[in-house]
Amino acid sequence: MTRFLVIRVRGSNETKHTVEHTLLQMRLSRKHHAVIIDDTPQMKGKLRSAKDYITWGPATAESIALLLEKRGEVTGGKQLTNDYLAKNSKFKTIKEFAEAIANGPAKLSDAKGLKQLFRLAPPRKGFGHIKKPLPQGALGPRKEIDSLVKTMA
Structure with missing residues (x-):
């Protein structure tokens, strides 16, 4: 999608x-x-x-990865990191998560606590x-x- x-x-x-x-x-x-x-x-x-x-x-996966790395926020106003993503979703890295979002099977809501706004x-x-x-x-x-x-x- x-x-x-x-x-x-x-x-x-x-x-x-x-x-x-x-x-x-x-x-x-x-x-x-x-x-x-x-x-x-x-x-x-x-x-x-x-x-x-x-x-x-x-x-694109590149633009989503850039947004997640630089402007991705989690609950409490903290920056999104690879460690947080590994603990709270099935994805290990931000780039892997961005690829899954761009290609369709994943959504931003798959990572618990991630704000869906940049x-x-x-x-x-x-x-x-x-x-x-x-x-x-x-x-x-x-x-x-x-x-x-x-x-x-």
């Missing part, structure tokens, strides 16, 4: 209630938050309705134009989201 990496680009000022509710359903409560979602018709509808506030692309920093050198869709701006679907994740992680 394909997974999407979704990043909220714009804040909540003057957002329609229906769009804000959709973003909250996807756990994107603030600007620069990221989540990994499944490629289902329901999620595609949510992506379509919130397209003016988010950007998304296919989640809090990212603003991108180095900025987004460019936020309010325009791709290719000029930062909004909407992307073929490759890895470069944006590298600048924000």
Whole structure:
């Protein structure tokens, strides 16, 4: 199953209630938050309705591993480590877990206590134009989201 990496680009000022509710359903409560979602018709509808506030692309194992290593949090606000993952899931390393998530059989919820939200920093050198869709701006679907994740992680 394909997974999407979704990043909220714009804040909540003057957002329609229906769009804000959709973003909250996807756990994107603030600007620069990221989540990994499944490629289902329901999620595609949510992506379509919130397209003016988010950007998304296919989640690769490299981008998931980078997010888990640098921005993965467990209960209590601690950093995710290989030791924690080995104790609380069936996976030994973060890279092995990222491969399983990208290829479909595993979910973030398979590791007990792992938060399913990634809090990212603003991108180095900025987004460019936020309010325009791709290719000029930062909004909407992307073929490759890895470069944006590298600048924000």
